[in-house]
Amino acid sequence: MKSTIIFLMCSVLYLSAYDFKITVQWNEMAMDGEAEALLQYYHDGKVELIRGNSNKPSSDGNVTTNRTLTGNSQEFVIQNAKGRLFNIYIANILMDEDFATEDDFLMLSRSEAMALIEDNLNKKTYQVKLPTNAPGLIFRAGAVVDGFFYNFLEMFAQQRIYNVTMINAATGRLLEDVNVIIKERRTGETSAMGVTSANGYFAEKLDYGKYTAVFAKEGFITAEHNFEMDITELPVSMNFAMTPEIKNYRIVLTWGPYPTDLDAHLAGPMPEGGRFHIWWDQKTLIGGINFLDIDDKDKYGPETITIYKPAAGVYEYAVHNYTARNRANTLDLSLSGARVDVYADNRLQATFIAPQNQRGNVWKVFRIEPNNQIVPVNEMFDDHRSSKILQ
Numbered sequence: 001m002k003s004t005i006i007f008l009m010c011s012v013l014y015l016s017a018y019d020f021k022i023t024v025q026w027n028e029m030a031m032d033g034e035a036e037a038l039l040q041y042y043h044d045g046k047v048e049l050i051r052g053n054s055n056k057p058s059s060d061g062n063v064t065t066n067r068t069l070t071g072n073s074q075e076f077v078i079q080n081a082k083g084r085l086f087n088i089y090i091a092n093i094l095m096d097e098d099f100a101t102e103d104d105f106l107m108l109s110r111s112e113a114m115a116l117i118e119d120n121l122n123k124k125t126y127q128v129k130l131p132t133n134a135p136g137l138i139f140r141a142g143a144v145v146d147g148f149f150y151n152f153l154e155m156f157a158q159q160r161i162y163n164v165t166m167i168n169a170a171t172g173r174l175l176e177d178v179n180v181i182i183k184e185r186r187t188g189e190t191s192a193m194g195v196t197s198a199n200g201y202f203a204e205k206l207d208y209g210k211y212t213a214v215f216a217k218e219g220f221i222t223a224e225h226n227f228e229m230d231i232t233e234l235p236v237s238m239n240f241a242m243t244p245e246i247k248n249y250r251i252v253l254t255w256g257p258y259p260t261d262l263d264a265h266l267a268g269p270m271p272e273g274g275r276f277h278i279w280w281d282q283k284t285l286i287g288g289i290n291f292l293d294i295d296d297k298d299k300y301g302p303e304t305i306t307i308y309k310p311a312a313g314v315y316e317y318a319v320h321n322y323t324a325r326n327r328a329n330t331l332d333l334s335l336s337g338a339r340v341d342v343y344a345d346n347r348l349q350a351t352f353i354a355p356q357n358q359r360g361n362v363w364k365v366f367r368i369e370p371n372n373q374i375v376p377v378n379e380m381f382d383d384h385r386s387s388k389i390l391q
Contacts, residue, residue, distance in 0.1 A: 019081035019121045020144055024052060024090055026113035028072040035113060037074040039063060040087040040234055042335075049232040050076065081121060082147040085335050088115055089234060090130065091138040091159065105135040105157065115141040117149050126151055138235065143258055146331040148324075150258035152299065156235040158205060162227065166200040166215060169241035169252045169302045172294045174200030178217045178242065185210040185226065220244055221343055238337075241302035245346045248308055249368065250293075251317055254301035255354075256337040259323035264303040266291065267390035268368075269313030277390050278305070279320070315368040316390050319354075320383075321361040328382040329359045340365050342374060350374045362389055 024037035037052030041063060050056070050063050052074030057064045062084070066075040078086065092108045109130045117126040126149055128141040136155035143150050156163065162182065166175040178196040182204060183189060191211065192204040206229045213225045220242045227236050241252050253264045267277040271287045278284050280295040287309035294304040307315065319340065321333040338354040352365050360380030367375050383389055 018077050018079050019119075019147065020076075020078040020086075020149070021118040021120075022076040022078070022086075022088055022144075023073060023116040023118075024075075024088075024113070024141075025073040025116070026090075026108075026111040028111075034093055035072075035108060035111060036091050036093045037076065037115075038089040038091055038234070039076050040089065040232060042085040047230070047232065049234070052076065078144065081144050083331055084144075084146070086144040087234075088117075088128075088141045088143060089138055090115065090141055100137070102135070105137060106133055108137065108139065109134040109155075113139070117142065117144075119149055121147050122149075124149070128153060130155075140235075140237075140257075145258050145335050148327075148330075148332070150260070152257045154237060154257065156237065157203065159233045159235060160207075160229060161203055161205050161235045162211070162213070162229065163201070163203045163235060163237040164196075164213065164225070165239045166196050166202070167239055167241045167302055169243040169250065169304050170246075170293055170306070172296070172302065174198075175217065175220075175242060176200060178202070178215050178220075180204075181214045181216075182206070183212050183214065185212050215240060215242055217242060221246075221346060221348060223341075223348065239300040239302075241304070241341075243304075243341075243343050246306070246343060247345055248306060248310065249315075249349075250304065250306045250343045252301075252341045252343070253303040253319060254339050254341075255299075257299045259321050259332050259336055260299055261297050261322040262301070262303065262333070262336065262338060263295075263320040263322045263386065264292070264305050265318045265320060265386070265389050266305045266307075266315060268307070268315035269311040271309050271311040275313070277387070279386055279389075280322075281386060312370055314370065316377075317365050317367070318389050319363040319365060320386060320389055321363075322386070324361050325384045325386075327361065330361060331357070331359055333361060333363055334358050334380065338363065342366070344372075350376075352376065352378065355380060364390075 026035045039050040062079050064077045113130045115128040137158045138156045140154040166178045176198045180202045182192040196202045210228045216222045265279045276284045289308045296303045324330050324332045340352040342350040358380040360382050364377045364379040
């Protein structure tokens with residue numbers, strides 16, 4: 001009897017020894033198609049898609065699935081969430097988007113679909129509800145990043161679609177009438193083209209492959225974005241900041257939906273002597289001008305700094321994960337998709353991408369030498385004090 005009790009207790013402890021449980025549920029009676037939970041799992045330098053309507057675990061056994069007998073609920077159990085990235089999606093998988101009506105695109109949001117996240121690591125629970133009457137055949141309902149859940153919601157018209165929102169890097173305003181050309185990287189052939197709408201938006205459905213999107217608008221510096229439409233068929237979505245033509249150095253930081261707040265830091269010489277260090281809370285006027293054009297506090301960016309009055313000396317630039325400033329040894333910044341573009345003389349001078357699989361809440365990106373050479377640094381470390389990051 002005692003051995004049976006001990007066995008049962010051990011079994012319960014084993015079953016509860018997971019980091020996260022994600023349950024997606026919906027009202028089956030409101031669905032004409034079929035909903036499915038999807039988990040995009042990044043680990044060990046690769047990505048795989050785990051389907052909620054399958055009992056197949058992840059290739060490393062770290063994620064298992066469970067579909068309830070009623071069919072209107074699917075569950076993912078993540079054993080180890082640290083050092084990994086999981087994007088949570090809910091999709092209407094049986095609807096043919098080419099023949100879908102306006103009501104069909106509203107069906108998923110009207111089904112009362114929601115994601116329930118049980119976070120055992122941090123002893124928290126979350127609920128992400130799809131907004132009623134929001135059109136879309138697939139929704140991203142947050143992400144688990146290095147053991148922490150980021151609560152956000154993104155809606156997409158369909159799978160295998162490239163979405164981009166164009167933003168003025170100097171003002172933060174949306175950019176309409178940006179010419180977009182998407183080319184296959186291997187052949188150079190044009191796969192799609194068009195212009196952004198009044199709200200800066202462009203979307204195009206694409207086949208599997210690797211692409212380059214070219215953005216052009218009169219008075220702005222032409223820019224490019226490389227991306228891949230992979231076999232997971234999940235949407236590729238981003239905000240892209242274009243800068244007006246400029247002779248001086250302009251540094252533009254963009255990232256994805258997590259972390260919520262990344263901060264740009266610049267240290268350099270004052271024209272009248274001495275040095276400055278600027279960030280969101282230290283907007284020192286340099287030569288009478290504020291170099292911090294935009295401070296973004298709600299995902300994506302851009303966060304823009306322009307050296308309007310150059311002076312002789314060394315400039316240093318860093319990115320601080322302000323959201324996780326009090327958490328050391330995290331991968332959030334490394335997994336954020338953070339990108340830093342450096343412009344001068346009316347062209348792109350350098351691009352830096354956050355180093356992969358490196359821990360820290362500070363990314364020291366580059367420095368500009370007195371001879372105007374841009375020198376990569378790409379160091380990651382921890383510091384919760386904004387004032388000390390570039391000292």
